[in-house]
Amino acid sequence: xxxxxxxxxxxxxxxxxxxxxxxxxxxxxxxxxxxxxxxxxxxxxxxxxxxxxxxxxxxxxxxxxxxxxxxxxxxxxxxxxxxxxxxxxxxxxxxxxxxxxxxxxxxxxxxxxxx
Amino acid sequence: xxxxxxxxxxxxxxxxxxxxxxxxxxxxxxxxxxxxxxxxxxxxxxxxxxxxxxxxxxxxxxxxxxxxxxxxxxxxxxxxxxxxxxxxxxxxxxxxxxxxxxxxxxxxxxxxxx
Numbered sequence: 001x002x003x004x005x006x007x008x009x010x011x012x013x014x015x016x017x018x019x020x021x022x023x024x025x026x027x028x029x030x031x032x033x034x035x036x037x038x039x040x041x042x043x044x045x046x047x048x049x050x051x052x053x054x055x056x057x058x059x060x061x062x063x064x065x066x067x068x069x070x071x072x073x074x075x076x077x078x079x080x081x082x083x084x085x086x087x088x089x090x091x092x093x094x095x096x097x098x099x100x101x102x103x104x105x106x107x108x109x110x111x112x113x114x115x
Numbered sequence: 116x117x118x119x120x121x122x123x124x125x126x127x128x129x130x131x132x133x134x135x136x137x138x139x140x141x142x143x144x145x146x147x148x149x150x151x152x153x154x155x156x157x158x159x160x161x162x163x164x165x166x167x168x169x170x171x172x173x174x175x176x177x178x179x180x181x182x183x184x185x186x187x188x189x190x191x192x193x194x195x196x197x198x199x200x201x202x203x204x205x206x207x208x209x210x211x212x213x214x215x216x217x218x219x220x221x222x223x224x225x226x227x228x229x
Contacts, residue, residue, distance in 0.1 A: 033216045043204065045220035091158070095216050100170050102148070103218055105158050 002027045004094050006106035013082055014114050021077040021109050023092030029053075034068065034075045035093040035103070045091070051075060082113045117141070119221035121207050127227045133195040136224045139188055140209030148218060149182055149192050150206040158206075164190065197228045 003026040013019045025034065036048040049059060051068050059066045063080045079086050092106040120139040128134055140147050148163040162172040164184045172182070179198070184190040194201055204225050208218040 035217055037220075043225075044222050045206065045208075047217050047219060050217045097216065100165065101216060102160060102163055102171065103216075107157050 002029075002032075002094050002096065002104040004092050004104050004106035006092055006109050008109045009107070010110045010112070012112040012114065015084060016081050017113075018078060018080050019082050019111065019113075021079075021090050021092075021111065023075045023077065023106060025073050025075065025092070025094045027094060027096065029096040031097045033095050033097070035095075036066065036075075036077050037091040037093060037105075038088045039091065039108070040085075040088040048077075079111075082111075084113050084115055087111060087113045119207055119209050119219055121205075121221035121224050123224060124222060125225045125227075127229065128197055129229055130198055131196045132228075133193065134197045134201075134226060134228075136192040136205050136207075136226070138190045138192070138207030138221060140190070140207070141219055142188070144209035144211055144219075145187065146210045146218075147184060147190050148208040148210075149190070150208065150220075151203045152206060152223075153203045161192070194226075197226075199228045202226055202228050 005024045032053045034051045038046045038048055049066055056068050065078045067076045089108045089110050091108045093103045095101045095103045119141055122137045145166050149161040150158055151161055152158045159174055161174045162182045163170055167184045180194055182192045204223045206220050206223045208220045210218040
């Protein structure tokens with residue numbers, strides 16, 4: 001069985017602070033994909049990034065960066081110099097590969113960035 | 116390209132009424148997923164289809180819920196009869212079966228059953 005744990009439920013920071021959202025996963029598969037989604041107050045779920053299990057390179061996109069470590073089964077997300085617009089719920093998700101794959105979501109982390 | 120389209124965006128209905136939610140997946144995607152999101156239970160997968168065939172409906176709460184996908188570009192989620200506890204945001208998502216696996220979500224339908 002697959003499992004995604006986002007132990008932090010709510011985080012509050014002041015604008016311009018850096019913040020890291022933690023994600024720990026469990027799977028027996030050797031090939032899998034990890035994802036982060038953002039759900040802003042408007043409600044839609046926005047895909048942010050995909051990482052496959054064979055690629056442990058860190059990814060940076062503007063103020064966003066992701067750290068994937070298979071040794072600790074973690075896929076953490078860091079926002080540098082946070083902004084109010086980063087306030088949202090962030091979900092980490094996991095899927096195996098194959099015809100009947102489906103996403104397993106964590107419970108989400110509510111990030112509040114105060115001006 | 117258009118994303119996943121859902122209609123209606125908001126639905127308010129009375130208990131006992133039939134509710135039909137609609138979804139048009141991204142063209143070319145062959146997997147479709149229906150989710151429900153509430154404060155209490157978070158994001159739950161209700162059912163998903165591959166190539167229009169239902170694969171896993173274990174998340175459908177009870178017989179009052181049914182879903183169909185008559186063709187590759189359309190799916191419905193029906194609740195009959197609706198109950199107040201069905202109030203939630205219902206999301207539809209689509210993806211490629213053998214591709215990059217990320218799911219793209221529609222804007223959701225906010226259902227309120229009074």
